[in-house]
Amino acid sequence: MIEFQHVSKQYSADGVALRDLSFTIAKGELVYLAGPSGAGKSTLLKMIAAMERPSSGKVLVNGQDIGALKRAGIPFLRRNLGLIFQEQRLLNDRSVLANVMMPLLVTGSARGAAEQRARAALDKVGLLDRADAQPLALSGGEQQRVSIARAIVNRPQIILADEPTANLDRASASKVIDALHAFHSVGVTCLISSHDEQILDAAARVIHLERGELMKEAA
Ligand code: ADP
Numbered sequence: 001m002i003e004f005q006h007v008s009k010q011y012s013a014d015g016v017a018l019r020d021l022s023f024t025i026a027k028g029e030l031v032y033l034a035g036p037s038g039a040g041k042s043t044l045l046k047m048i049a050a051m052e053r054p055s056s057g058k059v060l061v062n063g064q065d066i067g068a069l070k071r072a073g074i075p076f077l078r079r080n081l082g083l084i085f086q087e088q089r090l091l092n093d094r095s096v097l098a099n100v101m102m103p104l105l106v107t108g109s110a111r112g113a114a115e116q117r118a119r120a121a122l123d124k125v126g127l128l129d130r131a132d133a134q135p136l137a138l139s140g141g142e143q144q145r146v147s148i149a150r151a152i153v154n155r156p157q158i159i160l161a162d163e164p165t166a167n168l169d170r171a172s173a174s175k176v177i178d179a180l181h182a183f184h185s186v187g188v189t190c191l192i193s194s195h196d197e198q199i200l201d202a203a204a205r206v207i208h209l210e211r212g213e214l215m216k217e218a219a
C-alpha cells in the first residue's frame with residue numbers, strides 16, 4: 001500500500017534529510033516510525049502526502065507514483081489520507097464539531113450528513129460529549145483526539161500521524177494511541193511517528209531512522 005524505493009531527500013547542499021530509504025507497508029499494517037529529532041520522520045510522512053517531493057527514488061501509494069503526481073491529483077490522494085500533523089492546528093474560533101465537519105463540507109457533503117458523520121467520528125475518539133465545546137477549552141490530549149476525528153471523518157485508508165503524543169502526559173498519550181489503534185483494528189493502515197519508548201516497546205513493527213538512514217528493523 002505504501003512503498004519507498006531508494007528514496008532520498010535533500011533540502012539543500014548540506015541538508016540531507018533522507019538517504020536511500022526502501023521499505024514497504026502492507027494494507028492494514030500499523031507501523032511506528034522512530035528516531036531522534038531531525039532523523040527525517042516528518043519528511044518521510046510528508047512525502048506520502050505529497051507535501052514534499054523525493055529528490056530521488058519513488059514513493060508509491062496504492063501503486064501510484066506520488067512524486068510524479070500532478071498538482072490536480074493531490075486533493076484526490078489526500079482524500080485517502082488521514083493526516084495528523086503539527087502544522088494542522090484546530091481552528092479555535094469554532095466548535096469541536098465544526099472542526100470535525102470541515103473536511104466533509106470542503107468536499108461537498110450536505111450539512112446534515114456531515115454533522116452525523118462528524119458526531120460518529122467524535123464518538124469513536126470518546127469526545128462526543130465535547131462536540132459543542134471550543135477547542136481551547138479542551139486538554140492537549142483531547143485536542144489531539146479531535147484532530148484524529150477530523151483526520152478520519154472522510155474514512156481514509158491510511159492514517160499518517162506525526163508525533164501525535166508529543167507534549168502529552170502518560171494518560172493522555174495512551175488515550176491518543178488507543179484512538180489510533182481503534183482505527184487500525186478496523187483495517188486502516190497507520191504510520192505513526194514517535195520517540196516515546198513506552199509506545200515503541202509495545203509496537204509490533206518499528207521503522208527506525210537515524211540521520212535519514214533506515215536502521216535495521218527491530219521486530
Ligand atoms: P524529524 O521529524 O525526525 O524531527 P525532519 O524530517 O523534520 O525530522 O527533519 C530531517 C532533517 O531535514 C533535519 O535536519 C531538518 O533540519 C531538515 N529539514 C526538515 N524540513 C526542512 C525544510 N523545509 N528545509 C530545509 N531543511 C529541512
Ligand code: ADP
Pocket residue numbers: 050051052053066067068069070071074
Ligand atoms: P500550496 O498551494 O500551498 O503549495 P499544495 O497542497 O499544492 O499547497 O502543495 C503543498 C506542498 O506540496 C508544497 O510544498 C508543494 O511544493 C508540494 N507539492 C506540490 N506539488 C507536488 C507534487 N506533484 N508532488 C509532491 N509534492 C508536491
